[in-house]
Amino acid sequence: MASTLTLNVNGLNYTATVSDPSMPLLWVLRDVLGLTGTKYGCGIEVCGACTVLINGQREHSCVYDVSSAVGQQIVTIEGLSADADGQKVQKAWTDKQVPQCGYCQPGMMMVCTGSIKAGHHGNEIASDMNHICMCGTYPRIKAAIQGL
Amino acid sequence: MTKNNKLIPLMGAPERNPGLTRREMLVRTAVGGGLMVGFALPGLDKLGQAQAATATSNLTAWITIGSDETVTLLVPITEMGQGTMTGLATLVADQLQVDWSKIKVQHAPVDAAHGGANANIYGFRFTGGSLGIRLTAQMLQQTAANARQMLINTAALKWGVSPSACAIRSVQDPVLGTITQVYCITGTTTYTASYGSLAGAAAAGTAVTNAALLSGGKYAGATASPPRVDIPDKITGAAKFGIDIWAPGMLFAAVKHCPTNGGTVGSVGSTPAGAVAVVKVGGNGASTATGVVAVAATTWDAMKAVKALAVNWTLPIDAASRDTAAITSRANTLMASGSALTAQSTGSVAAGMLATGAVAISSTYQLPYLAHAALEPLNCTVRYTPATASTPARCEVWAPTQAPDSVLATATSMCPAGAVVTVVNTLVGSGFGRKFEMDFIVEALQVGLACPGKLVKLTWPREQDFSNDQFRPMALTRVTAAATPDGTITAWNNRIVTPSIANQRSSSPTTPPTSVDSEAVHGAVSRSGYADAGLPYNVPNSLVEWVWHDAPIRVGYWRSVGMSFNTFAVECAIDELAAAIHMDPFTFRQKNLAETRLGPVLSALRTLSNWDTTPAAGRARGVAIAAGFGSFIGQVAEISVNATTGAVTVYRVSAVLDCGTAMHRDAIKGQIEGAVAQALSPTLWAQQTFVNGVAQATNYNRYRPAKLQDMPQVAVQIIEGGGLGGVGELGMPCVAPAIANAYARLAAQGQLVAGLPITRKRSLPFFPGTTLGGL
Numbered sequence: 001m002a003s004t005l006t007l008n009v010n011g012l013n014y015t016a017t018v019s020d021p022s023m024p025l026l027w028v029l030r031d032v033l034g035l036t037g038t039k040y041g042c043g044i045e046v047c048g049a050c051t052v053l054i055n056g057q058r059e060h061s062c063v064y065d066v067s068s069a070v071g072q073q074i075v076t077i078e079g080l081s082a083d084a085d086g087q088k089v090q091k092a093w094t095d096k097q098v099p100q101c102g103y104c105q106p107g108m109m110m111v112c113t114g115s116i117k118a119g120h121h122g123n124e125i126a127s128d129m130n131h132i133c134m135c136g137t138y139p140r141i142k143a144a145i146q147g148l
Numbered sequence: 149m150t151k152n153n154k155l156i157p158l159m160g161a162p163e164r165n166p167g168l169t170r171r172e173m174l175v176r177t178a179v180g181g182g183l184m185v186g187f188a189l190p191g192l193d194k195l196g197q198a199q200a201a202t203a204t205s206n207l208t209a210w211i212t213i214g215s216d217e218t219v220t221l222l223v224p225i226t227e228m229g230q231g232t233m234t235g236l237a238t239l240v241a242d243q244l245q246v247d248w249s250k251i252k253v254q255h256a257p258v259d260a261a262h263g264g265a266n267a268n269i270y271g272f273r274f275t276g277g278s279l280g281i282r283l284t285a286q287m288l289q290q291t292a293a294n295a296r297q298m299l300i301n302t303a304a305l306k307w308g309v310s311p312s313a314c315a316i317r318s319v320q321d322p323v324l325g326t327i328t329q330v331y332c333i334t335g336t337t338t339y340t341a342s343y344g345s346l347a348g349a350a351a352a353g354t355a356v357t358n359a360a361l362l363s364g365g366k367y368a369g370a371t372a373s374p375p376r377v378d379i380p381d382k383i384t385g386a387a388k389f390g391i392d393i394w395a396p397g398m399l400f401a402a403v404k405h406c407p408t409n410g411g412t413v414g415s416v417g418s419t420p421a422g423a424v425a426v427v428k429v430g431g432n433g434a435s436t437a438t439g440v441v442a443v444a445a446t447t448w449d450a451m452k453a454v455k456a457l458a459v460n461w462t463l464p465i466d467a468a469s470r471d472t473a474a475i476t477s478r479a480n481t482l483m484a485s486g487s488a489l490t491a492q493s494t495g496s497v498a499a500g501m502l503a504t505g506a507v508a509i510s511s512t513y514q515l516p517y518l519a520h521a522a523l524e525p526l527n528c529t530v531r532y533t534p535a536t537a538s539t540p541a542r543c544e545v546w547a548p549t550q551a552p553d554s555v556l557a558t559a560t561s562m563c564p565a566g567a568v569v570t571v572v573n574t575l576v577g578s579g580f581g582r583k584f585e586m587d588f589i590v591e592a593l594q595v596g597l598a599c600p601g602k603l604v605k606l607t608w609p610r611e612q613d614f615s616n617d618q619f620r621p622m623a624l625t626r627v628t629a630a631a632t633p634d635g636t637i638t639a640w641n642n643r644i645v646t647p648s649i650a651n652q653r654s655s656s657p658t659t660p661p662t663s664v665d666s667e668a669v670h671g672a673v674s675r676s677g678y679a680d681a682g683l684p685y686n687v688p689n690s691l692v693e694w695v696w697h698d699a700p701i702r703v704g705y706w707r708s709v710g711m712s713f714n715t716f717a718v719e720c721a722i723d724e725l726a727a728a729i730h731m732d733p734f735t736f737r738q739k740n741l742a743e744t745r746l747g748p749v750l751s752a753l754r755t756l757s758n759w760d761t762t763p764a765a766g767r768a769r770g771v772a773i774a775a776g777f778g779s780f781i782g783q784v785a786e787i788s789v790n791a792t793t794g795a796v797t798v799y800r801v802s803a804v805l806d807c808g809t810a811m812h813r814d815a816i817k818g819q820i821e822g823a824v825a826q827a828l829s830p831t832l833w834a835q836q837t838f839v840n841g842v843a844q845a846t847n848y849n850r851y852r853p854a855k856l857q858d859m860p861q862v863a864v865q866i867i868e869g870g871g872l873g874g875v876g877e878l879g880m881p882c883v884a885p886a887i888a889n890a891y892a893r894l895a896a897q898g899q900l901v902a903g904l905p906i907t908r909k910r911s912l913p914f915f916p917g918t919t920l921g922g923l
Contacts, residue, residue, distance in 0.1 A: 019422055019449050027448035031400055036392035037385020039577075040447070041523050042610050046848045049523060077385035090383045097375060097814055100822060101229030102382030103389060103523045103577030129856050132848055134523045134578045135229045136825025137818070138859035 005070050009035060010079030021067035025059075026050045028066045029076060037077035037106050041132065048131030049107040051114070052076050058114035058128070075113075077106035085116045092144040100135035107131055112145060122146055205347035207295040208355075209261045210288055211240065213347035217327040219246050221288065222256035224267040225280040226550050227378055228576035228583070229822070230876045231815030232280040234376045236288050238812055241374075242365025243292035245316055246343070247326035248374045258552040258571035273553040276584055276705060277680075278777035278874025281811055285872065289361065295350075297359035299343055302350040303330040307339045373814035378575075390548025390574040391607060393529040398603040401595050402450035403429060404457070405439040405616045408841035410464035410700060413437040417458030422449045426457060427598045429591040439616075441595050447607050463841070466700055470841035475699045476514070479624040482645045483512070488693035489661070491669040492683075500639025500689030506630040507728045508639070511721055513627075514903035515713045516835035518620035518706055519851055524548060524577020525613045526588040529605040530596025532563065541567035545593070548576040550584040558586050562593045580826075581705035585618055614851065615843040618704030619836055621647045621668075622697070623713040627721035635731050635739040640687035642672050642717065645695040646710075647703050660696050668694045670710025671776055671881065672718060674742060681711060681776035683718060685740040701838065707826065708880035711776050719772035719885035720901065723892065733771050733889065734759060743775040745869045749782045749804045756865050757784035757802035767799065770889025772882035779807040779873030783824075785860075785886040789894055796832050796906060798860040798887060805864070805878060808871035816875050817864045823879025824862050828854040831884040833905050 004017045009029065016032045029035045029052070041049035043062050050062040053075040080086030089112045092098075099105045108131055115128040125145045133141070203215035212220045221240045225232045233253040241251050256262035258273070267273035268283040296316065304311040314332040321327045321342075331340045367374050381387040406412065412431060419426045423442040430438030442453035468474060501508060528547045535541040543563035547555045552573040559569045576583055592606040608616070623646040630639040648665040651657045673692050675682025683692075706712060726736035734754050741747055750773065754760065763769055766788045773782040786800045801824045810816055833852040837844045845851040888901035 019445060023446070023448050027446050030392075030394070031446035031448070034394045034396070035385075036388070036394050039523075040391065040525065040607070040610075042848050044610075044847055044849060047523065081384055093383050094375070094379060097379065097818070099229075099376075099379050099382040100231070100818060101227075101523070101576065101578040102378065102387050105382055106385055109383065126856060132523065132853050132855065134521060134580075134826065134853060136822030136854065136859075138825055138854070138856045139821045139862055140818070141856060142859070 005066060007033075007066070007069055007074060008072065009033065009074045010076060010082065016066070018066055022065045024062050025052070025064045025066045025069050025074070026061035029061060035076055035078055039103055039106055041104070041107075046132070047104070047107070048111060049104050051107040051110040051131070053110060053114050053117070056114065056117045058111050077110060080109060080113065083113065086113045088116070088148060089113050092148055096140045096144040098137050098140040098144050100137055104131060104133045108133065108141060112148065116148055121148065203348075205351035207298055207347060207351050208291045209266065210256065210291045211295045213295075213343050215344045215347075217321070217324050217342060217344040218250050218252050219244055219343070220252040220254060222254055222262065223284065223288070224256045224262055224273050225284055226255065226275040226552070226573060226576050226579070228275070228550070228579045230280065230819060231376060231812060232275075233378055234374070235281050235812040235815055236284060237377055238365075238367035238370070238374060239285055239289040240292040241367045243289055243362055244296050244328065244343070245318065245362070245365070246328050247318060248367060249325060250327065251377060253377045255573040258556050258573050263553045263556065267553070273551075274584065275550040275579075276581065278876040278878060280876070282778065282872050282874055285811065290359075293359040293361050294356040297356040298350045298353060299346050300330050301356065302346045302353050303332055303339070303341050305353070306341070306349070307332050307334065309334045368811055369809060371813065373812045376815065387575055389524050389577045390529065390546060391524055391527045391577065391605070393546045393574070393605055395603050398605065399424065399443050399599060400445070400447040400450050401441045401443045401604055401606040402447060402454045403439045403441045403591060403606060403608055403612055404454045404459075405430070405612060406461040406463070407615070408461065408463050408467050409470045409838060409843060410466065410841060411438070411461045413440055414460035414462045416440055420453040420456040423453035423457075425599060427595050429594045430587065439591065441591065441606060443595060443599060443604060447605075451609055464700075467841040469699065470701055470838050472516070472837040472839070475622060475697070475701070475838075476624075478699065479514075479622070479645045479697055482695045482697060483624055483626060483643065486645065486695040487660070488643065488695045489664045490691065491664045491694050492673040492690055492692040494687065495689035497639045497641045497689050497691045501630050503630065503632055503638040505632050506638045507633070508628065508630040509721065509724045509728050510626065510628040511724055511900065512902065513625050513717045513720060515623045515625075515716065516837065516904065517622050517701060518830050518834070519614050519617045519836050519845060520580045520582035520706060521614065521848070521851060521853065522578040522580055522582050525610055526582070526608040527606060528589050528592030529603065530592050531603040532596045532600050534600050535564070535566070543567045543569045543593075543596070545570070545589070546572045546574055547589055548574050548579075548583055549589065550576065550579050550581070551586070554586055555589050558589055559593055562590070562597070580707045581709070582617065584705060587618070611846040614836070614846045617836070618702045620706030620712060621649065621703040622699070625713060625717040627717055629721055629725055631725045631729050631736075633729050635729065635736050637685060637687055637725065637740050638689060640685075640690040642692045643695065644669060644672060644693065644714065644717075645697050646713065647697045647699050647701070649703050649705060649709070651696070652703055659698065664694050667710040670714055671774060672710070672714040675775065680778060682743060684737075684743045684746055684773055684775050685722070686742045707823070708776070708877040711774060711877070711881040715772065715774045715776075715881035716885045716888070716904065719774070719882065720888050723770065723889040724900065727892075737771070737773060743780060745780045745806050746773050746775060746782065748867055748869070749773065749780050749806055752865055752867060753782040753784060753802060753804040756804055756863055757786070759784060768890045768893040770886045770891065770893060772885035772889060774881045776881065777874030777876075777878055778871065779805060779875060779878050780869070781805040781878050781882055783882040783886045785883065785890050787887055787890045789891060796887065796891065798828065800861040800863065801883065801886070802863045803865070803879065804867060805875075806867040806869040807873040807875050807878065808869060810866050810868055813866055816866060819875045820864045820879035821862045823877075824883055825854045825859055827880050827883030828858060830904055831887050831906055835905055
């Protein structure tokens with residue numbers, strides 16, 4: 001049954017009406033709020049394209065019930081430029097010219113940012129980045145995270 | 149250090165081939181899709197399009213200059229990661245001598261001015277065949293030179309001087325940074341005006357069509373490539389792919405097709421809760437619909453509803469033949485006794501087999517169907533606005549497509565007569581050939597037409613994308629060949645059993661086909677007849693045959709198309725021949741090269757890959773080469789095999805390529821790195837299989853892509869051998885055979901690779917080096 005929720009995304013409060021409180025956060029972000037930077041890739045937590053930060057932790061929004069996100073601090077790719085760690089990641093991605101098609105990169109950058117927030121560096125970040133990039137930008141991602 | 153960029157060679161326009169090439173097939177298909185007519189774009193929404201600079205002036209159809217001094221290039225090639233936007237922009241920046249910071253690039257509007265014969269020499273705007281730069285570089289370079297001359301002429305007219313008294317230069321503006329201005333000198337007076345201040349008058353002035361090209365620019369071919377123009381939006385979430393089209397109040401839709409490949413919709417149950425509509429889609433009308441779509445308030449609601457929707461499917465009568473075991477069995481029968489079409493015949497294979505001292509090999513390789521698995525699932529957004537008493541109907545389409553002219557033709561044919569049709573070519577979240585197809589576009593149009601007045605986005609759930617792909621065709625291919633101990637190939641017989649993409653695409657297919665599908669033998673025949681790609685070797689006694697496989701599974705173009713299986717068979721067989729006569733695989737290849745530009749490639753690759761050093765214990769290296777897409781490449785893979793699990797680890801792939809003029813070295817390098825990553829998956833793990841018509845790989849958990857942890861080091865060296873070649877597909881064909889050849893060199897395995905993914909092994913009756921009395 002429909003419910004109206006308040007979500008804090010990138011520091012702003014949004015009101016969202018959803019058909020079902022178990023709707024994954026991904027679809028609320030994309031279809032209800034129009035925050036389309038977070039991507040749908042597999043829907044089963046394999047590809048990582050839907051990754052967002054919830055209270056600084058990496059989460060797959062494709063399986064994260066929106067009701068569980070109420071009252072939490074959600075950060076998406078659209079909020080990365082306002083985050084100090086996110087800015088570092090953006091600079092590294094630019095310096096190494098990482099993206100090709102760019103579809104997986106929001107998820108890649110969110111998991112990288114979350115990994116930094118978890119205190120990880122270099123190879124520790126690399127082991128956190130278990131995501132799919134069909135363009136194969138992995139060599140550049142590896143290079144980009146070396147300095148982080 | 150920069151390179152002279154003045155010559156974008158005419159040979160960039162590929163030669164016409166005697167066979168039906170993929171490009172020609174693309175064109176025929178598009179034309180067959182309906183009459184293509186250009187439409188004006190009244191009030192086209194900016195939805196999904198980048199914002200234009202304020203006060204812009206269209207100097208040519210492809211270049212606009214803003215009052216803020218930005219130059220916007222409109223490209224007729226779809227950006228799906230390959231970097232064509234950036235590569236083309238280097239030419240424009242050099243001809244206009246504009247600082248890189250002022251360059252913007254967008255997809256051109258999908259209309260007559262930017263499509264058809266205005267888009268390329270094939271008269272059909274598409275992205276494929278590694279042709280992006282080759283088809284458009286010369287045109288866009290010239291149009292930029294023309295724009296420059298128009299700005300100069302405008303300034304000259306303004307101050308009443310001859311254009312020859314005027315030139316251009318970069319200056320620093322305190323607000324705008326580096327800008328370009330025209331300056332004219334008369335007597336002791338120098339007049340100056342920036343591009344932005346001249347653009348309006350220049351756009352209204354006399355067009356220039358054949359301005360001289362400038363040489364020696366800063367960007368095209370530069371050793372240090374300028375940054376990609378598409379990256380800033382791709383690191384902030386601002387980049388809009390097709391799937392990102394959004395507006396308040398829009399509707400969302402999800403599809404499901406018959407789980408059995410080739411099935412159609414029988415009866416459909418009542419509309420499930422949460423759906424606002426159910427629409428039958430695909431086929432030629434509701435009676436032969438191939439799928440059902442639920443329309444709802446969100447994609448999630450639509451996915452749930454379509455899953456819940458009861459459908460009685462009508463299974464295809466040939467369901468049993470849509471089965472991997474049946475298809476394989478049929479392929480073996482066809483290999484043994486199917487009737488073949490001859491793609492190439494030279495000399496006498498029988499005589500070559502009997503050459504004095506000749507050693508023969510015969511190997512059969514089996515390759516599976518592959519999915520495209522593009523990370524952005526298939527999707528398309530449509531808004532159909534019915535006609536009123538005073539306004540015609542409108543059909544608006546937003547499509548992540550490699551074939552925008554086909555989308556326009558498809559929409560025109562499906563929307564009511566007289567409707568104003570507009571198509572927006574969005575960014576594409578990887579395509580690999582899949583987004584050339586129209587099936588998802590047709591479905592979205594059917595849904596949009598069923599929801600008048602509403603913006604509706606159709607998304608294929610990932611499972612639908614995998615199960616209902618138009619797959620890379622399976623292939624069973626056998627090479628029987630002989631070489632003499634001095635390293636001369638004396639006989640070459642390649643028999644290729646594979647379905648025909650061309651035949652399936654044809655509106656009037658011939659069964660069996662009566663002419664060779666050039667993609668079925670792409671890379672397997674000498675280049676005399678196929679200008680774009682070729683068997684790299686001299687084979688004076690040769691027979692290359694194609695046996696059409698009649699499997700009904702839909703097939704399509706997949707990055708590198710026929711070379712993805714033909715180069716595998718050729719390069720594995722070449723290594724086996726070299727081993728049979730105990731010759732170094734590099735030396736053997738060099739000795740038999742027909743493609744002379746592969747000579748320097750092989751020499752450089754030998755050094756880059758450390759071929760002449762001994763690999764670390766347990767490791768081996770393998771090599772493969774190819775001539776394709778107007779370019780040349782060689783790759784060496786260094787691998788090990790886990791003795792217990794059989795798992796292959798790839799440590800390093802070295803690649804040397806000659807693509808002629810290298811427009812943007814960093815993007816080229818990226819394409820090779822990416823192709824290595826993409827090729828690892830079908831080489832080592834992934835395939836699509838069918839059981840009684842049901843696709844078995846339905847998501848990435850059953851179709852393993854390479855991940856960061858799997859990625860080898862990739863070293864890329866670029867040789868510029870002249871002309872202009874393609875790059876997008878070039879890195880793909882050699883990866884699998886290089887890995888397989890390394891695998892075969894690991895003595896502990898003692899077995900060759902008989903197919904992909906590489907788990908299969910075989911023992912060969914003729915290996916190693918059995919001398920045959922004749923065949």
